[in-house]
Amino acid sequence: MGEVIVITSGKGGVGKTTTVANIGTGLALMGKKVVLIDTDIGLRNLDVVLGLENRIVYDIVDVVEGFCRTKQALIKDKRFEGLFLLPAAQTRDKNAINPHQMIQLCNELREEYDYILIDCPAGIEQGFKNAIAGADRAIVVTTPEVSAVRDADRIIGLLEANELRNPKLLVNRVRMDMVKRGDMMSIDDIIDILAVDLLGVVPDDEKIVISTNRGEPAITDSKSVAGQAFRNIARRITGENVPLLDLEADAGFVHKLKKLLGLKTS
Amino acid sequence: MILDLSKLFKKTKNSKDVAKERLKLVLIHDRANVSPQFLEMVKSEIIKVITNYMEIDEDSLDIQLTRTKSDDGSGVVPALVANIPIKNVKSSGR
Ligand SMILES: Nc1ncnc2c1ncn2[C@@H]1O[C@H](COP(=O)(O)OP(=O)(O)O)[C@@H](O)[C@H]1O
Ligand SMILES: [Mg+2]
Numbered sequence: 391m392g393e394v395i396v397i398t399s400g401k402g403g404v405g406k407t408t409t410v411a412n413i414g415t416g417l418a419l420m421g422k423k424v425v426l427i428d429t430d431i432g433l434r435n436l437d438v439v440l441g442l443e444n445r446i447v448y449d450i451v452d453v454v455e456g457f458c459r460t461k462q463a464l465i466k467d468k469r470f471e472g473l474f475l476l477p478a479a480q481t482r483d484k485n486a487i488n489p490h491q492m493i494q495l496c497n498e499l500r501e502e503y504d505y506i507l508i509d510c511p512a513g514i515e516q517g518f519k520n521a522i523a524g525a526d527r528a529i530v531v532t533t534p535e536v537s538a539v540r541d542a543d544r545i546i547g548l549l550e551a552n553e554l555r556n557p558k559l560l561v562n563r564v565r566m567d568m569v570k571r572g573d574m575m576s577i578d579d580i581i582d583i584l585a586v587d588l589l590g591v592v593p594d595d596e597k598i599v600i601s602t603n604r605g606e607p608a609i610t611d612s613k614s615v616a617g618q619a620f621r622n623i624a625r626r627i628t629g630e631n632v633p634l635l636d637l638e639a640d641a642g643f644v645h646k647l648k649k650l651l652g653l654k655t656s
Numbered sequence: 657m658i659l660d661l662s663k664l665f666k667k668t669k670n671s672k673d674v675a676k677e678r679l680k681l682v683l684i685h686d687r688a689n690v691s692p693q694f695l696e697m698v699k700s701e702i703i704k705v706i707t708n709y710m711e712i713d714e715d716s717l718d719i720q721l722t723r724t725k726s727d728d729g730s731g732v733v734p735a736l737v738a739n740i741p742i743k744n745v746k747s748s749g750r
Contacts, residue, residue: 536679543683572670579676583683 392423392500395507395627396525398549400541402512404533405562408598410509411439412609412617416624418473419609422504425464427476427495429521430511431486434478441605442467442475451479454491460498474503484516489523496524505627514548522549528557529589534564534575543584558589560623565594566637590623592616593637688721695719702738711744 397406397413407430414426427450428436437443448463453476460476467473479486499506510521522528528549532542542559549557561577568574581588595616601608608617609624615635622632699719706712718739 536675536682539679540682540686544686547687569672572672575672575675575679579672583676583679 392503393505393527394496394500394525395505395527395529396510396522396554397507397529397531398510398518398521398545399512399531399538400514400545401532401538404531404538405560405592406531407435407439407509408602409529409531409560409562409592409620410436410507412607412620413624413627414473414505414507415440415467415470415607416609416621417505417507417627418467418470420624420628421472422628423472423474423502424505424507425474425476425499425503427506427508428478429487429492429508429517431478431517432480432483433511434480436509437465437475437477438605439602440467440475440607442477443605446477449477449479450495451482451486454487454495460495484511484520487520489519492520492523494524514544518548522552522554525554528554529560530557530586531560531562532580532584533562534569534580539575539580539583546584546586557586559584559586560589560592562592563594564591564637588634589626590619591634591637592619592623593635685721695721698736702740706740708746710742710746713741713743716741 397410399406407428410426414424417424426436426440428434429450430436431451434449437446442465445465448458450463452458453460453463464474464476467475496506496508508521508525511517530542530545530549532538546557549555559581561580564577565574569576577588577591593615595608595614597608597611597614598616601611601614601617607620608614609620611617615637619635622635625632699717702719703712703714703717716739720737721735
């Protein structure tokens with residue numbers, strides 16, 4: 391029996407789609423059978439981030455309305471064995487699907503796949519309700535900014551109200567150089583405020599933009615720090631105990647120098 | 657006297673400390689889930705009770721949900737803070 395995990399955030403643009411594409415690819419590379427569902431109806435994105443935009447025939451609305459079988463709508467990623475995408479509909483809106491249909495869809499996919507990752511739209515309305523309906527657990531993505539953490543807090547409350555307890559936090563776009571000089575909230579600060587478990591930390595990395603340009607998830611790039619972070623997160627999702635990345639490699643020059651000289655940098 | 661050196665050199669607060677402060681405050685409001693109508697209700701009830709004993713300046717009365725250090729100093733707890741300017745204490749209240 392597979393597991394359904396929703397990736398959500400409240401605020402838009404914090405990295406949900408990037409996370410789904412990378413973790414999904416990572417799980418497939420670990421030999422798992424994975425379906426990624428884009429529930430951002432009207433604003434589909436996951437297809438282009440994965441580089442699969444030219445292969446779409448049917449979409450999620452076609453599936454729930456019975457125009458095609460689920461299998462027909464799943465796009466098989468030829469690069470990564472075991473990875474499938476169920477794209478969002480682009481010309482419909484969020485009300486084209488209801489939570490009951492999502493639960494049915496998830497239950498069907500659960501029979502055959504190890505992981506079903508759901509890319510949630512921004513907001514707390516219908517799209518959010520659809521995305522979380524069939525989920526067993528939730529990952530909340532945030533960035534170290536006041537507005538994003540505030541929205542994460544609200545989402546955590548809503549998830550718990552919907553019986554999705556103990557959501558795990560992913561802090562994206564962290565810049566250790568800024569944290570070091572006191573211009574960005576640290577992971578500890580954020581965890582402290584939100585009082586949730588940490589799933590992982592992904593540094594801000596220009597390789598994410600480059601990989602998105604190409605439609606090749608950064609997790610396949612061995613030189614990308616964000617890719618390394620996502621590889622660790624994928625392993626944690628399967629239950630492995632992987633220590634946090636040492637993001638200090640990313641720290642500023644002065645910090646590195648101090649470290650070299652053996653000075654305490656706190 | 658203890659001299660805090662960091663204060664000498666640090667003219668302004670770190671922006672991350674400002675962010676934390678603001679975030680904590682905004683979350684108290686969000687989590688408490690109180691509406692302005694709720695605060696208005698509390699306010700009018702408080703006015704009703706207090707005016708039995710003293711004359712207050714109703715227009716400058718201010719009530720806010722905020723946060724404060726807990727008594728044992730171990731954490732931060734929500735607090736209802738009311739600023740109620742008193743004009744006159746009624747003699748019957750003494
Ligand atoms: N770790 C990162 N480093 C740099 N850029 C990132 C990172 N994560 C996301 N981005 C960029 O941020 C933007 C929003 O990401 P996206 O995954 O689409 O967010 P969401 O799905 O939450 O709206 C994209 O342009 C993406 O390339
Ligand atoms: Mg998205």
